[in-house]
Amino acid sequence: MPYRHRLWIAATLGIAVLVSAALVRVAPRVSAGSTAGTPAVSGVALVNGATRRPVLGLSPLTDGTVIDLTRLPGRDLGLRANAPGPATFTLTGANGGGFTRTAPDGYVDCPLLDTPDAYTLTVRAGTGAPYTVHFTVTGTAAAAPPVDVLFVGNSLLGTVNRGSGEDAPALVRHLACAAGRALNVTEVIHSGYTLRQTWDDGLVATVLSGATRFDFIVLQEYSTLVATNPSAATDTLLRTYAPTFARALKPGGRVVLFKNWALVDPSPFPSRAAAKAAIDTNYAALSAALPTPNLLAPIGDEFETxxxxxxxSSLIVADGKHPNDAAVYLDAVTLYGILLRESPRHLPDLYLPAPVASKLRSVAATAIGY
Known part of the structure; x- marks a missing residue:
């Protein structure tokens, strides 16, 4: 089989940076304004204005985020508030530029983001407290520090491709090295386990002790659990993992929830479409319930495309569940784009034929906003 049954933790030092890259230094998470009450806005995404998709990795915006225009596919950018109903955006630049706009659907085009500056964004919706975040836009690429990532999951992440003998996290590191980027990877992978079982085994709790802090924590739940038992998935995330994030994430760090694909056998759902709908609905609710800045890696969406x-069979092996070599590559280029905060369109083909690899990169880049 193209996957390995194992439990292991591997911390790998990043490769020295060979080319210039964006300095993405994220400071403490978004803060609410001074008005009393709970903010009606729970987050703000940077959006690719051409596709209206969030630019993942840079979204949700957190205090200290640096948006490097040289690594984005274009400068048509917008902002979207995670809020019910209309939202009013006030954006102020340190050099004097700014605007105030009200968006009925929570989205505004933002040509001002084409101008390098330090910005303060305040968003108001309903009667809740204002939501404020401070970030910087730069037009000059700078050397990027290593990115530290923890991957926790099972064989959906841990399946090894036959071309290079790497699972998805190792392949992300491989791609980062090829691009001259430094990525430090820690893996806690146990085939067949839920996140709860991985925790109960004790090893992931040690990694989340705070001795090492991460820019991203990628969590991949058991393939059918979120769709069929969302309460169990939510309990595990909020009661078991979430209390560790304050100490285990660097300031401004983000959690990445790996949204998996519908299996070939959709049981207990009547169809794969119904299984996919449950995955979508329940992962959205899981993301909304987690107070830590987080995003959904749209792996299952890309699979369906x-x-x-x-x-x-183009992505799933004969067991109807695990990713084939092409799917492992798709997972890796998607995660590369999120974790390294740049488009994966330029990445090498590696072990795949050029037309196949190019198509997979295009699907991934579109899904994550590049």
Missing amino acids: IIAAEGP
Whole structure:
């Protein structure tokens, strides 16, 4: 089988930076304004204005985020508030630029973000407290520090491709090295486990002790659990893992929830479409329930884009569950774009034929906002 049954933790030093990259230094998470009450706005995303998709890795915006225009596909940018109903945006630059706009649907085009500056953004919605975040836009690439990432999951993340013998986290590190970026990877992978079982084994609790702090923590839950038992998934995330994030994440760090794909056998759902709908709904609720800045890695969405044209066997092996070599590459280039905060379109083909690899990178880049 193309996956390995194992439990292991591997911390790998990043490769020295060979080319200039964006300095993305994220300070403490978004803070509410001075008005009493709970903010009606729970987060703000940087959006690719051409596609209206959030630019993942830079979203949600947190205090200290640096938006490097040289690593974005274009300068048509917008902002979207996670809020019910209309939202009013007030953006002020340290050099004097700014605007105030009200958006009925929570989205505004923001041409001002084409101008390098230090910005303060305040968003108001309803009667809640204002939501404020401070970030910087730069037009000059700078050397990026190593990115520290923890991956926790099972064989959906841990499946090894036959071309290079790497699972998805190792392949992300491989791609980062090829691009001259430094990525330090720690893996806690146990085939067949839920996140709760991984915790109960004791090893992930040690990694989340705060002795090492991470820019990103990637969590991959058991393939069917979020769809079929969302209360258990929510309990594990909020009661078991979430209390560790304040000490285990660096200031401004983010949690990445790995939104998995619908299996070939959709049971207990009547169809794969119904299974996918449950995955979408329940992962959105899981993300909203987590107070730590977080984002959904849209792996399952990308799978459906490709499966709609080529069928499940194009990405899923004969057991109907695990990723094939192409799917491992798709997972890796998606995670690369999120974790390194740049488009994966330029990445090498590695072990795949050029047309296949190029198509997978294009699907991934579109899904994550690049």
